[in-house]
Amino acid sequence: MNDLAKLPAVDRLLAHAAVAPLIESLGRAVVTQLLRDTLAEVRAEVRAGAPLPDEAALLEKVSRGATPLMQPKLRAVFNLTGTVLHTNLGRAVLPEEAVAAIASVAHSPCVLEYDLESGRRGDRDDIVNDLLRELTGAEAATVVNNNAAAVFLLLDTLARKKEVVVSRGELIEIGGAFRVPDIMKRAGAKLVEVGTTNRTHLKDFAEAITPRTAMLMKVHASNYAIQGFTTAVPENELAELAHARGLPFVVDLGSGTLTNLERWGLPHEPTPRAAIAAGADLVTFSGDKLLGGPQAGLIVGRKDLIAKIKKNPLKRALRVGKLTLAALEAVLRLYRDPDRLAERLTTLAQLTRAEDEIRAAAGRLLPTMQDALAGLPIRVDIVALKSQIGSGSLPVDRLPSAGFAIRPQGKRSGMINRIEQAMRGLPRPVIGRIEDGALLLDLRCLNASDEAELSRQLAQLIC
Numbered sequence: 001m002n003d004l005a006k007l008p009a010v011d012r013l014l015a016h017a018a019v020a021p022l023i024e025s026l027g028r029a030v031v032t033q034l035l036r037d038t039l040a041e042v043r044a045e046v047r048a049g050a051p052l053p054d055e056a057a058l059l060e061k062v063s064r065g066a067t068p069l070m071q072p073k074l075r076a077v078f079n080l081t082g083t084v085l086h087t088n089l090g091r092a093v094l095p096e097e098a099v100a101a102i103a104s105v106a107h108s109p110c111v112l113e114y115d116l117e118s119g120r121r122g123d124r125d126d127i128v129n130d131l132l133r134e135l136t137g138a139e140a141a142t143v144v145n146n147n148a149a150a151v152f153l154l155l156d157t158l159a160r161k162k163e164v165v166v167s168r169g170e171l172i173e174i175g176g177a178f179r180v181p182d183i184m185k186r187a188g189a190k191l192v193e194v195g196t197t198n199r200t201h202l203k204d205f206a207e208a209i210t211p212r213t214a215m216l217m218k219v220h221a222s223n224y225a226i227q228g229f230t231t232a233v234p235e236n237e238l239a240e241l242a243h244a245r246g247l248p249f250v251v252d253l254g255s256g257t258l259t260n261l262e263r264w265g266l267p268h269e270p271t272p273r274a275a276i277a278a279g280a281d282l283v284t285f286s287g288d289k290l291l292g293g294p295q296a297g298l299i300v301g302r303k304d305l306i307a308k309i310k311k312n313p314l315k316r317a318l319r320v321g322k323l324t325l326a327a328l329e330a331v332l333r334l335y336r337d338p339d340r341l342a343e344r345l346t347t348l349a350q351l352t353r354a355e356d357e358i359r360a361a362a363g364r365l366l367p368t369m370q371d372a373l374a375g376l377p378i379r380v381d382i383v384a385l386k387s388q389i390g391s392g393s394l395p396v397d398r399l400p401s402a403g404f405a406i407r408p409q410g411k412r413s414g415m416i417n418r419i420e421q422a423m424r425g426l427p428r429p430v431i432g433r434i435e436d437g438a439l440l441l442d443l444r445c446l447n448a449s450d451e452a453e454l455s456r457q458l459a460q461l462i463c
């Protein structure tokens, strides 16, 4: 008890020179609370038998407690996982043009829903409507918070208390929480599954149509592939059947890109333009997957159907804000110039980055990496790796890449976990992946300015 009385009071610590920078950064109220919490912790430790810390040790503890308070929760990291569109790491990294557009409308009022010509109220969808029409060939477009919201709003508008015919092979789950059957149920639509997991024929759809049918739907089976003995009905045949029966045909594309990726040697991904050309009445896709923009859900298609969707009161609940629209408009503009797209659109630049170039970056970083890990029972090698597109693109389509493999020497496998943890603990955390006991760092998504920063950080690594 006597010992505890020797601990300095909160007021004395607040006046201490070492605490001044903390007050400057966090404010007096937060630091006062931090000092109280730290002192309470120390008292509990001393009561449990720990020695009384001296003033330096106490201040050190306070400073350690302050570190997480000074950092935002939503922190930038280095994505060295090898998955370009990593959902847990925020999917698409935005191009400079989009970042500048966000900053501009964040700093000032903007014409979010204001028609400059008439001086009257405008429609926020008009910001990207013309661009989306031009880039997809659709008559009209609307934007919501994400693609799950787009699918939900579409079903709620057109299929409530009605039936939606979908191939059994397309009843997918994406990233844990998005399941087509669950979304349908929530939207009050009845799912009618046709065909079998691997084969669905046009007559399966035709026989499933009843007076209660609202639409025929196709879901792009984005994150898995059914191979071998398979049949799926082509979009144009489904569209033809739907139209002959007076029904809309809708396609949930998921990752829909607005350009032909094969031009850059990437695997083929279906585009909204192709779906519209095949006769789809509505197409939904994400803004932050292959499109390379902000999180958003885009619905493009027939003008009358888009107008109906926009009248649904839920549209108001699912709409996007000005920051999203600023970024989306900037990204869509880049698509108007396909010749420069691979340099300007960050996602595409990352996906098309040549293996040689990635390997060269690994070569430049190797000495720093070896220095950072010197003395540990491990070895670092530059290795060939396979990156993934991610976010619902086929996991079988891998991109040749390069990076580091950090392997234990001998049986010290705990060492690799310790290094992985230390990398995650850096000011800008480095996120890699552990595979077969090795820590793999794929450098595909490390651009030139990131490279310098990573280098500086590795010098601070403490394992």
Ligand SMILES: *Cc1c(COP(=O)(O)O)cnc(C)c1O
Binding pocket: 146, 147, 148, 149, 151, 174, 178, 219, 220, 221, 222, 223, 252, 253, 254, 255, 285, 286, 287, 296, 297, 391, 392
């Ligand atoms: C990713 C995906 C979704 C969900 O999109 P979010 O933008 O993540 O909400 C829906 N459908 C398909 C086919 C997808 O690939």
